[in-house]
Amino acid sequence: MPSPLIDRISIELGAQEPWPKDVKLFQPYEVEQILLPDNANCLAVQAFLKMCNLEFQVEPRSNAEFMSPTGKVPFIKAGRFVMAELEGIVQFVNGKGISLTDGLDNEQKSDLRAYMTLVRNVIEIAELYICWIDRETYNEVTSVRNGSVYPWPLNHIQNREKKNQVIKKLKVLDWYNKTLEEVHQEVESCCEALSVRLDNKQYFFNGGPTELDALVFGHLFTILTTPLPRNDLAEIVRRYPSLINLVKKIEVEYFKKDSRRL
Amino acid sequence: MTANNKFHLYVYEGDYGLPSLNVECTKCLLYMSMSKVPVQVKTLGNMKHCLLYSAPYFVHKNVSFKTYAETVLYLNTLNYNLDAQLTAKQKSEALALSYLVQSKLRATLEYVFWIDQRNFEEFTRVWYARALPLPFNIIQTKKFKENAVDLIDSLYHKDSTIEVIKDNLNVLATECLSSLSARLGTSNYFFGEEPTSLDVVIYSYLAPLLKLPFPSNSISTLVALWPNLVQFVSRIDAKYLPGLPKESKYIKNEEKMKTSDDEVSYIAISILTFSAMTLAFGFAVSKGFISSKLF
Structure with missing residues (x-):
């Protein structure tokens, strides 16, 4: 639930740039480290990005949790911006004009x-x-x-x-x-x-x-x-x-x- | 009906037109009022009740429950059910919406009540200090405050500052309230003309924000931006909770003292003058400026 402590300025700034090529999604090691709830959240973000047709690379790190701005995995690094968790990433992507919920009232x-x-x-x-x-x-x-x-x-x-x-x-x-x-x-x-x-x-x-x-x-x-x-x-x-x-x-x-x- | 057969409910007292200052207690009271349970309400105002019960506390025959959810489950087995006429789809929506309200507004309420320094010191703590008897007011207030701090801690990264948290709660509350307002539209209750348990939950979280006069109220004035939500609260007030006094029971004196701040208090002036005179006189005597045979 805790949507990340979004720096609204960074979202607005980010909106001017297209989706960068080298977006990385940081998460813990899937085979030996990750736990059930974290894995679920990482997978949800991956699914969301794929639904939006956005390119990204998964970057496993053992200390992903401590690198994340909210202390929770996963988080993405897009150009100069770091966004964590599904809600934050959804907002960031929406800020770039890409949205899956445009057709909804x-x-x-x-x-x-x-x-x-x-x-x-x-x-x-x-x-x-x-x-x-x-x-x-x-x-x-x-x-x-x-x-x-x-x-x-x-x-x-x-x-x-x-x-x-x-x-x-x-x-x-x-x-x-x-x-x-x-x-x-x-x-x-x-x-x-x-x-x-x-x-x-x-x-x-x-x-x-x-x-x-x-x-x-x-x-x-x-x-x-x-x-x-x-x-x-x-x-x-x-x-x-x-x-x-x-x-x-x-x-x-x-x-x-x-x-x-x- | 024997004395044992009655329903008893122990709650924290209400004030400012709220059935209870505690959200869980409000939920219980409103649910019982809507489903017409003949309940005897007792407030935790004296030593004995505070020692024996924790609010909300529901007793019937030889069973007792400490939470709203358990109480509702039990009442449903006795055919006091508000949600009986809902379809499966509506039930599913009600579950989702009640989680939305609980997860977004609960943190906001806890923040407004207990974390915001000014509200806590000038309102919440003062109110509880007067409403509960002596050792319990301190113990309970401490418990509530710890609970609120734990909640905020578990939601936010430990490095985040209080301003960031406040901003974020503001955003969450706005989002949640606008969703609720869109969902309610112009209908009387969330599912048509009859109230359901979802209305109970939503009322319990909205009413404190609307009614309590918090000293710093940047978040609590938010609800007033959605007139249909305000009407929703007053509709329930009029129909199910009639006769709640709008006046405050405990913080009256506080306000009187505040208004007297602007006026001149003659007692204070005379005491100050007297002590200044005594001091000056004493100084003069001890230094020997005034000599007197008396000293």
Whole structure:
């Protein structure tokens, strides 16, 4: 949710320049380091940029999180400008006159915003919960991967620091005291809402893909393809065939050249 | 009906025409009023209630709930359901919109209440200090403030300054309010003519921004820019929360003191004159300018 602390001047300045050739998208290492929620967000941004037909190169860095202006991955470097997270990047791209939501009226735009916050506040938080609070997942996957890029004593310190941050976040959002069943319940009602909204159409809005489709794709694709000790989230998502269809469609349309497989 | 069978709800007190100063309590109160639950409301105003309960606290028979969401789930099982007539599509929209409001306006409200230095010192802290009995006002205020600081910390990078945060919250709130206004249009409630739980949530976040007289109110005056949202709040006020006093209960004295700042206070002048005279006289005597056999 925290849209980056946008320097509005830089957006306005950036608007005068065309999309630069050497845009780089910084993210953590996909194979050994990245965690479920981060991976989902990175994928969402990649999908969005591909939907806009904009060129970029993925640049894996072990410390991408600390390079980012908002402390969250992914972020892009376009010419002299650095923009982080999906909302910020969407704004930056819109500033250049490229927009996926031009055909929508005000009410649809407010729908788009509402569903994006829904995904961010339910699915993303549930991913954080599974990764950091669920003991089994934390011990077997999260702590190993998050610490993988640091030498011995530092990995434990970094893990603990990050875990405390996540716990603090979950506490203020009233998710920390939820049981695993309640988390599943929340995810289920969110998926239900999304699939009702999608209503077996191709994309959420008739005019073609939008950033909402990109965000949903990022999260659901990652949930479906990431092997975790618990795959209950993936099972919940699999109960909604229309969402699976959306994910498959976007994967084929925009990512078929990549080596990823659903 | 035995005493045990009644619904009880413990909340923080309301003021300035708000049912409660706490957002969660407002939600509970309004939901019950809309779905016509015969509830007995008690405010956390004395030692005993403060010691035993934390607001909002809902009791029925031998079950009790501490949050709005749980309370609503329980009320739904008793057939007090505002959302029964909604279609699946409307339910999905309601869920999305309620998350939009909660994620964008909650941070704004917490900022306006607790983080903004001037509001906190001149309004929020003073109000709670007077509304709650002695040890609890300090403990609760501290808890609320810590919660707000944690929320802002978890949303923003730790290097960001307070101005940047404020600017960004302003942008978020504007975005959210304009979405809501577009969605509401000219209808009475968000889904037609009957209120739903979405209206409860939206009212609870809008009303404090509209009604509370915050000393520094750059964010809180935003809502007034959308007349249909203002009408929406007053419509609910008139129909479901009649008879709430617009006057403030606790900060009256404060305002009186402020107006007397401009006038001349004769007591203050006489005390000052008296102490200045005593000082001068004492100095003169000790230096021996005035000699007296008395000293």
